[in-house]
Amino acid sequence: MTLTTRPKADKRPPEKNNVIPRKPRSRKRGNAGERTLRNTVIIVIGASLLLLTAYPIGLAFVGSFHYWNPLSGAFDFIGLENYTDLLSSGEFWSSLLRTGVFSVVVIFFRVALGLAIAVAIFSNLTRGKAIFRTIFYMPTVTPLVAVAYIWQMMYNPQTGAINTFFGLDINWLYDPNFALPSIIGMTIWKDFGYAVILFLAGLHSIPEDALEAASVDGANAWQRFWSITLPLLAPMTVFVVITSIISYLQAFVQVLVLTQGGPGTSTQLISYLIYEQAFVKYDFGYASAAAFVLLIFTALLTLISFRLSAGRKNSLEG
Amino acid sequence: MKIMRAIASLGAAAVLLTGCGGGGAGTTVEKAPSGQPIQGTNLTYDPNKLVNDGKPIELEWWMWDGDKQFQAFADSYQELHPNVTIKTVNQPWEAYWTKLPLQLQSGKGPALFNIHNSYDATLSPYLESYDVDLAALEKDYNGAAAHVVDEKVKYIDYGIMTGLIWYNKAMWAEAGLTEKDYPKNWEDFRGIAQKLTKRDGDTIKQAGFNFNAAYNSLGFLQYQNGYNLMAEDAVTPALDNPGTLQNMQYFLDLYNVDKVGSKDFGPKAIESFGKGQSAMIYEWGHLHGTLDKNYPSIDYGTFQTPVPDANETPYAFDRYNGESTPGINAGADEAQKAIAQDFMNFFLTDKEDMKNLVLNYSLAPSYKVLADDPDIAANPVVQALGSLDRYIWPGPMPATFETSITKAWEDVVYNGVDPKSAIAGAQKTIASDLAKSGFTSAEPGYAHYAPSPR
Numbered sequence: 001m002t003l004t005t006r007p008k009a010d011k012r013p014p015e016k017n018n019v020i021p022r023k024p025r026s027r028k029r030g031n032a033g034e035r036t037l038r039n040t041v042i043i044v045i046g047a048s049l050l051l052l053t054a055y056p057i058g059l060a061f062v063g064s065f066h067y068w069n070p071l072s073g074a075f076d077f078i079g080l081e082n083y084t085d086l087l088s089s090g091e092f093w094s095s096l097l098r099t100g101v102f103s104v105v106v107i108f109f110r111v112a113l114g115l116a117i118a119v120a121i122f123s124n125l126t127r128g129k130a131i132f133r134t135i136f137y138m139p140t141v142t143p144l145v146a147v148a149y150i151w152q153m154m155y156n157p158q159t160g161a162i163n164t165f166f167g168l169d170i171n172w173l174y175d176p177n178f179a180l181p182s183i184i185g186m187t188i189w190k191d192f193g194y195a196v197i198l199f200l201a202g203l204h205s206i207p208e209d210a211l212e213a214a215s216v217d218g219a220n221a222w223q224r225f226w227s228i229t230l231p232l233l234a235p236m237t238v239f240v241v242i243t244s245i246i247s248y249l250q251a252f253v254q255v256l257v258l259t260q261g262g263p264g265t266s267t268q269l270i271s272y273l274i275y276e277q278a279f280v281k282y283d284f285g286y287a288s289a290a291a292f293v294l295l296i297f298t299a300l301l302t303l304i305s306f307r308l309s310a311g312r313k314n315s316l317e318g
Numbered sequence: 319m320k321i322m323r324a325i326a327s328l329g330a331a332a333v334l335l336t337g338c339g340g341g342g343a344g345t346t347v348e349k350a351p352s353g354q355p356i357q358g359t360n361l362t363y364d365p366n367k368l369v370n371d372g373k374p375i376e377l378e379w380w381m382w383d384g385d386k387q388f389q390a391f392a393d394s395y396q397e398l399h400p401n402v403t404i405k406t407v408n409q410p411w412e413a414y415w416t417k418l419p420l421q422l423q424s425g426k427g428p429a430l431f432n433i434h435n436s437y438d439a440t441l442s443p444y445l446e447s448y449d450v451d452l453a454a455l456e457k458d459y460n461g462a463a464a465h466v467v468d469e470k471v472k473y474i475d476y477g478i479m480t481g482l483i484w485y486n487k488a489m490w491a492e493a494g495l496t497e498k499d500y501p502k503n504w505e506d507f508r509g510i511a512q513k514l515t516k517r518d519g520d521t522i523k524q525a526g527f528n529f530n531a532a533y534n535s536l537g538f539l540q541y542q543n544g545y546n547l548m549a550e551d552a553v554t555p556a557l558d559n560p561g562t563l564q565n566m567q568y569f570l571d572l573y574n575v576d577k578v579g580s581k582d583f584g585p586k587a588i589e590s591f592g593k594g595q596s597a598m599i600y601e602w603g604h605l606h607g608t609l610d611k612n613y614p615s616i617d618y619g620t621f622q623t624p625v626p627d628a629n630e631t632p633y634a635f636d637r638y639n640g641e642s643t644p645g646i647n648a649g650a651d652e653a654q655k656a657i658a659q660d661f662m663n664f665f666l667t668d669k670e671d672m673k674n675l676v677l678n679y680s681l682a683p684s685y686k687v688l689a690d691d692p693d694i695a696a697n698p699v700v701q702a703l704g705s706l707d708r709y710i711w712p713g714p715m716p717a718t719f720e721t722s723i724t725k726a727w728e729d730v731v732y733n734g735v736d737p738k739s740a741i742a743g744a745q746k747t748i749a750s751d752l753a754k755s756g757f758t759s760a761e762p763g764y765a766h767y768a769p770s771p772r
Contacts, residue, residue: 067754071419071440157582158595169521171582174530176733256412263732264725279416280717281751282440 060288068285082289091265092273092290096297099270102184103248109188111240114195115233119225121196122203133197140193148257151186155258173259176266183254183267190254195240202236203229238309242302249298270294344401347372351398358667359687360454365398369660370653376403377654378428379644382414384607387675388432388644394671395664402657404430415717419444422647429650429658433473433642435714439755445472446646449659450666459666460684461640475640476672477681479603480709481535482702483507483624487617489514489524489597500621502628504568511578514597526578528587528596529569533727534720535602538712539565541634542625545770547712547719548759555752557723558738558745559770566730566737573731581731592616603680603699610678620702633766634710641681682706710767713760718751 064083067076086092121132139147154161155172163170172182206229214224252271255261261268261276270290278287347368354365381388385408392404407428409417415437421427422444433441447470448455455471456462462474493513501507507527515526529536538547545561548554572578584590587599592613600623609616625632643665646658665672669687673694676683680699683689694700726744729735735743761767 069754070423072443156585158584158590159593169582171585174581174585174732262725262728264729264735266733276721280721281754282419283754 060284060291063285064288064292066285067283068288069282070284071282078285082286083293085286086289086293091268092270092293094265095268095270095273096293098180098268099249099251102180102187102251102269103245105184106187106191106248106251107241107244109184110192110195110244111237113188113192114240115199115237117192118196118199118203119229122200133200136196137193139190140197142190144190144253145257147190148186148254151182151189152258155182174263176263179259179263179267183258186258187248187251187254191244198236198240199233202233206232234309238305242305245301245305246298249294249301344374344376344396344399344403346374347399347401354398357664357669358458360457361451361663361667362454363664363667365664369399369657370401372401374401374403375653375657376405377430377650377657379404379406379430379432380414380418380428381406381408381432381644382411382434383408383604384432384675384678387607387671387678390671390674391661391665391668394668395661398664402661404661422649425649427647427649429647429654430644430661431647433645435640435642436717436720438714439716439757441645442472444645444648446648446650446655446658447472448646448662450663455666458686460686462684473642473645475684476643477641477676477679477683478638478706478709479641479679479681480636480638480703480706481600481602482620482622482699483598483600484591484605484618484620485514485598486591486594486596487619489594490619493597497619501624504624504626506628507624508572508576508578511572511598512576515578517577522577522580522583525580525583525590525596527572527598527600528579528584528590529572529600530579530581530584530590530731531586531588532600533724533731536569536600537562537566537720537723537727538637539623541637541710542623542632544633544768546759546761546767547637547715548761550762550769552759552762553752553757555745555748556770557748558742561770562741563737566727566741570730570737591618603703606680606697606699607678620699622702631708633768634764635708636710637712638706638709639711640684641679708766710764711760713758716751716755716757718748718755722747722751 063075065077065079067074067078067081117132117136120126121129121136126132152173153159157163157169157171160172162168162172170178172178210228210232211224214228219227250271251269252275255267255269255272256275259267261272271294274287274290274294277283277290350366350368350372352366356362356364356366379388379392385406389406392406396402396404418427418431419437419440422431422441427444433445450471452466452469452471455474456466459474459476461478462471465471465474495510495513499510501510511526513526514524515522516524540547540557540559540561543561543564545556545559547557549556573580579596584593584595587596588601588605588608590596591599592609594616609618623636625635644662646655646662648655650658666685669685672683672685673688673691676685676688676694677697680697682700682703683691683694688694722744725747726735726740729740729743730737
């Protein structure tokens with residue numbers, strides 16, 4: 001047991017003619033200022049979250065149980081009808097499945113390409129690293145709408161660069177076999193640079209000692225990558241995957257610009273379905289129900305990713 | 319002290335900005351214009367007055383197309399009233415219909431905005447009635463009376479638009495065709511399309527006819543076969559009928575049997591026509607403005623849409639739709655509304671700018687003083703339309719008609735769905751959407767109306 005004693009206050013008066021030592025800045029006063037700043041920041045952030053995030057989400061949740069058309073002012077309680085309509089709609093399930101396929105493929109290539117290129121740039125053999133970093137990151141900072149319009153031109157079967165360059169004769173955006181892959185291809189090109197930069201940051205944080213020790217032990221480059229680099233990049237990989245899941249389950253702009261969900265509904269992703277219901281048909285109730293189902297799927301997938309990552313971490317540590 | 323001064327400056331700036339709300343970049347006008355001619359016939363506009371007491375005021379006018387032509391109205395008005403600034407804002411169609419209704423619903427939005435009548439039910443609650451002499455308006459504008467409800471009118475049609483066949487004149491001449499060869503029936507059209515097609519083995523080099531991505535207009539030609547879009551009660555969709563199927567099959571055969579085009583050649587008919595890849599397309603009159611703006615080098619002509627049997631007058635050649643005059647935002651502030659009302663009075667009597675607008679979209683003008691205008695009469699598109707007596711107006715159709723029909727056609731053309739299932743699917747979607755809209759068709763009002771054959 002330890003006893004703490006409060007130091008006794010020095011009650012002696014300051015000696016005459018002595019220079020009065022500068023009073024140390026009141027800790028209490030300093031804390032008070034800090035506390036005010038902290039409270040202000042927290043209140044502002046909290047209020048913003050409540051107003052701009054929690055309130056709309058709450059309203060959408062309530063609205064999902066109503067026939068809700070904000071333009072006509074209709075807000076009639078219909079119970080679970082929007083959800084039952086949604087879950088019995090073939091269009092909804094096919095859109096959801098398509099969104100899943102889109103997300104898995106794009107995330108796979110984003111991670112694989114991002115990692116491969118990051119490792120290549122990180123290699124000591126590579127010169128002009130900054131140039132490569134810039135080149136690969138450039139599509140990421142280009143507005144998606146502009147990129148989509150350029151790719152739309154490139155996909156033109158008669159005058160587009162892709163068919164012309166490769167001597168192909170494919171109607172990329174209108175053939176149901178190629179329309180979704182075309183959107184996937186454009187999205188990968190647009191977004192893999194983000195993964196490159198994150199993986200490069202991850203590579204820079206790997207302790208050189210570990211890699212050197214492995215080299216001394218006779219591990220070749222491939223073994224070092226599989227046994228040291230890749231496991232140590234796991235947290236970054238999980239981060240890229242989770243942010244990608246959240247982002248791609250909501251993919252919308254590329255569909256709007258390239259195909260408007262067509263031909264038919266063969267490229268209709270779940271966000272586009274929500275958009276059509278909300279802003280073409282103004283059925284906000286049904287759109288809100290679809291958005292909530294999407295939210296649940298996103299949360300589940302994120303949770304699974306976290307669990308898988310934690311399990312892998314435990315097995316490595318164990 | 320510095321901090322206090324900075325706060326004071328910010329406050330002052332905020333006050334100034336607040337004060338600027340509704341004001342504008344225009345100059346203050348002390349004296350009303352004088353000696354300006356009063357324009358109009360029955361409905362008139364007298365510009366010799368001060369508006370907004372001569373104080374600067376700015377208002378926005380939203381649109382999705384035709385910014386140059388609509389800007390001309392704004393410019394003419396601002397010339398008369400330099401204290402008014404009308405800022406035209408052009409937005410893409412999708413963004414327009416996402417933003418505008420929500421802005422209006424929240425009590426904001428532009429003082430003036432263009433209307434498409436397929437959004438009539440959506441916009442109507444937010445529209446201020448025109449402050450005009452209704453009797454004079456009805457005398458000056460064809461069809462204005464149809465828009466008057468309870469002695470009020472919120473918008474009217476400034477012109478009538480429909481579909482027709484557009485052809486590339488150089489390709490037409492190269493195939494040895496003249497104006498005498500305009501096909502009157504679909505069978506002759508097939509032959510002309512074949513003449514205009516160029517192939518290199520299996521590869522199309524020039525499509526005789528291209529209907530890709532034109533399904534939202536092509537999908538309504540069932541009227542020619544005597545079939546309405548709606549049942550006799552005018553509220554139940556009846557798209558799933560033999561006439562629609564027959565119409566769709568004809569166009570599919572043009573590609574699959576006659577090989578005059580392909581779903582994979584020129585994925586957008588308008589673009590392909592503009593680029594000189596396709597000899598003929600079917601499109602509505604607005605293409606005139608699009609071609610002049612985006613593909614000025616294309617020399618084109620037009621002719622009336624063929625019919626099944628040239629010796630018989632069809633039930634209707636096609637449907638038509640009215641192009642609507644701008645709406646006034648009921649939620650705008652009073653000063654802006656007053657200017658918007660004055661501007662609409664000006665708009666409806668501005669013959670010159672109206673003429674250019676009508677020509678841009680190749681419309682049959684509703685403004686009667688333009689009926690005999692030689693430039694409009696000489697317009698090849700207007701000429702090709704002939705009499706509008708045999709064109710039917712289904713009413714301000716909700717957007718679900720066009721979107722569902724487009725999906726059905728795409729499913730058939732690209733996804734291999736059989737036409738009957740696709741049309742039945744479209745009808746089901748339309749019926750479900752209409753159940754929430756309260757739409758009633760105007761088909762029974764057609765002068766030659768007859769229920770669809772059973």
